[in-house]
Amino acid sequence: MTAEHCREWRQSLGALALGQLPEAERVALEAHLEGCPGCRAELASLASVARLMPLADPERFGAAPAPPAALGKRIAASIRSERRAQQRRRLRLRIALGGATAAAAAAALLAIFALPDGGSTPGQQVAFDSLPPGMTIDATLQPHAFGTEIHMYVKGVRSGTLCRVFLRGTGGARLPAGSFRYRWGEDSQAVLSSALDLSAARAIGVRVGNQTFVAPIDTGGAAGNGNPNQEDA
Amino acid sequence: MTPGALTDERDVRDAYAAHAGELYGFALRSLGDSGLAEEAVQETFLRAWRAGERFDPQIGSLRTWLFAILHNVVIDLGRARAARPAVAEGGVEPSVEPFDEALLAWQLEEAMRRIGEQHRRVLVETYYRGRPYAEVAAELGVPEGTIKSRVYYGLRALRVALEEIGYDG
Numbered sequence: 001m002t003a004e005h006c007r008e009w010r011q012s013l014g015a016l017a018l019g020q021l022p023e024a025e026r027v028a029l030e031a032h033l034e035g036c037p038g039c040r041a042e043l044a045s046l047a048s049v050a051r052l053m054p055l056a057d058p059e060r061f062g063a064a065p066a067p068p069a070a071l072g073k074r075i076a077a078s079i080r081s082e083r084r085a086q087q088r089r090r091l092r093l094r095i096a097l098g099g100a101t102a103a104a105a106a107a108a109l110l111a112i113f114a115l116p117d118g119g120s121t122p123g124q125q126v127a128f129d130s131l132p133p134g135m136t137i138d139a140t141l142q143p144h145a146f147g148t149e150i151h152m153y154v155k156g157v158r159s160g161t162l163c164r165v166f167l168r169g170t171g172g173a174r175l176p177a178g179s180f181r182y183r184w185g186e187d188s189q190a191v192l193s194s195a196l197d198l199s200a201a202r203a204i205g206v207r208v209g210n211q212t213f214v215a216p217i218d219t220g221g222a223a224g225n226g227n228p229n230q231e232d233a
Numbered sequence: 234m235t236p237g238a239l240t241d242e243r244d245v246r247d248a249y250a251a252h253a254g255e256l257y258g259f260a261l262r263s264l265g266d267s268g269l270a271e272e273a274v275q276e277t278f279l280r281a282w283r284a285g286e287r288f289d290p291q292i293g294s295l296r297t298w299l300f301a302i303l304h305n306v307v308i309d310l311g312r313a314r315a316a317r318p319a320v321a322e323g324g325v326e327p328s329v330e331p332f333d334e335a336l337l338a339w340q341l342e343e344a345m346r347r348i349g350e351q352h353r354r355v356l357v358e359t360y361y362r363g364r365p366y367a368e369v370a371a372e373l374g375v376p377e378g379t380i381k382s383r384v385y386y387g388l389r390a391l392r393v394a395l396e397e398i399g400y401d402g
Contacts, residue, residue, distance in 0.1 A: 011378070014385030018360050046388045049395060055338040058361040060262070061345040061353060067257035071271050072249050075278045079242055082279070 006032075006039050013039065017046040018053070088125040088140050126204055126215040132156075137206060137213055143198035150192040154182045154208065161209050167196045168203040168214075182208075239285035239295070245278055252299050253278075255343065255398070259300070262342070263307050263335040273310055277303045297399055304336075337400075344394035352387030355380055 009032050015021040016029055033040050128137040135156035142149040154163055164179040177194035194201075198217070205214035239248060256277060260270035280302050281288070288298055345353055358369045359380065370377040 011382045011385050014388045015366075015381050017388060018384065020359060020366070020384070045392060046385075049341075049388050049392045052337050052341040052395075052400075053356075053360060055334060056341040056345065057338065058345075058357050060342045061357065064254065064258045064343065064346060065261055065267075067253050067271065067274060068267075071257070071274060072246070072253065075249060075275050076242060076246060078275065078279060079245055079282050082283075083242070 006036060009036070009039055010042060013043050013046055017043060017050040085123070085140075088123045124198070124217065126217055128206075128213045128215045131213065137208075137215075139204055139206075139215065141198055141201070141204065141217065144193075147193060147195040148177075148198040148201060150177055150194065150204070152180070152190045152192065152206065154190075154206070157182050157208055159183050163190070164207045165190075165192050166205050166207075167194050167201045167217075168205065169196055169200050170202055172202075174205070177204075239281055239288045242282075244285065245282050248281065248295055248299065249278060252296055255296075256299060256303055258343065259336065259339045260303060260307065262339040264310065269310055273303060273306045276306045276309075280306065294399070300336075300399065340395055340398055340400045341391070343398055344391045344400075347394040347397070348387060348390040352383055352390050355383040356387045356391075359384060 009029060012021060012025060012029050016026060021029065033043065124141045126139050126141065128139075131137060136153065137155075138153040140151040142151070148167065150165060150167075152163075152165060159182065161182045162179060163182055165177040166174045167177050168174055175194055175196045177196075178190075178192035180190035180192070201217045203214050203216045205212055207213075239245060253274060257270055257274050260273040260277075261267060264270050264273060277299060281299055284302075288295065345356075354373075355369060358364045358372075359366060366377050366380045370380045373380075
């Protein structure tokens with residue numbers, strides 16, 4: 001049966017789908033549907049729409065409410081700030097002194113010591129490399145009037161391990177910057193602070209259990225003027 | 234990185250321009266509160282951006298992906314709201330529709346906004362107001378058969394609009 005032939009019937013399918021067809025017309029149309037797969041398929045398609053009709057609220061068919069104009073800007077701003085934080089984490093120097101000798105350590109520092117120029121945002125990312133397999137340490141340093149705020153992420157050591165953080169100043173002295181315990185499965189980021197000014201900090205270290213890991217801090221600004229430290233870890 | 238992935242701030246801006254209206258409209262419909270709806274949309278774009286590299290246009294449309302994220306955000310917000318202590322004296326906690334039902338309702342309402350005025354009008358008059366075809370025909374000054382055919386073409390237009398906005402029922 002062609003669509004042309006069914007045209008008349010088709011016009012009634014909407015009313016049928018919505019239960020609006022007078023009895024006599026309904027009976028006749030249903031008789032046609034018995035023998036017409038095309039019209040049956042069309043009815044099924046309309047019925048899937050008709051099924052939703054009772055859910056909708058006709059009061060809401062008018063203009064859709066628009067989001068406030070400031071929302072887009074707010075989202076862009078929060079993404080920007082999150083991206084900056086992420087970049088700080090990515091711009092890593094992978095330096096660690098684990099079990100290395102002092103001489104090798106110094107050489108490693110010399111070799112890898114330069115932060116990418118783009119890292120001019122307030123927070124500074126340092127990273128530790130040559131860690132035991134499965135272990136990760138990252139640190140972000142934030143300058144403040146009071147000194148330096150340190151966010152440290154440690155992962156991959158035994159749960160409950162004590163981690164003691166220190167900064168090394170220009171003179172080479174260690175200044176303790178607090179301690180935390182790594183807990184498996186918990187949020188492993190610790191927030192610590194030190195009175196040492198970030199501009200005066202040359203390296204950051206953490207003693208994890210009985211091993212010490214150190215990463216240099218680039219204080220040379222965009223020029224990446226490295227000033228490697230002898231390390232006695 | 235997948236081409237088309239949502240990793241750039243510009244990608245997010247484009248996605249916002251294209252879909253924020255619908256997402257907000259739906260969030261508002263679903264949460265019944267403009268503050269919560271804004272929060273939901275903001276969280277949706279943040280999550281989308283964080284997971285941006287996993288978005289693959291080969292697999293599904295950006296719109297579908299964003300709605301899937303919004304789905305989770307709305308559920309989280311609903312949970313947070315449920316966990317809050319009882320509403321202060323006299324306050325009435327807005328009822329939260331089941332998500333799927335709210336989504337379907339919103340989709341139909343959105344589809345209604347997209348079809349022609351003539352079609353929407355006959356559907357509202359005959360279906361939602363339950364008025365006889367003859368009465369609506371007289372009011373509009375058209376034959377009764379025209380009302381019947383507008384109901385038919387109106388439903389078809391709704392079907393197309395629904396498919397456009399992702400309804401696959």
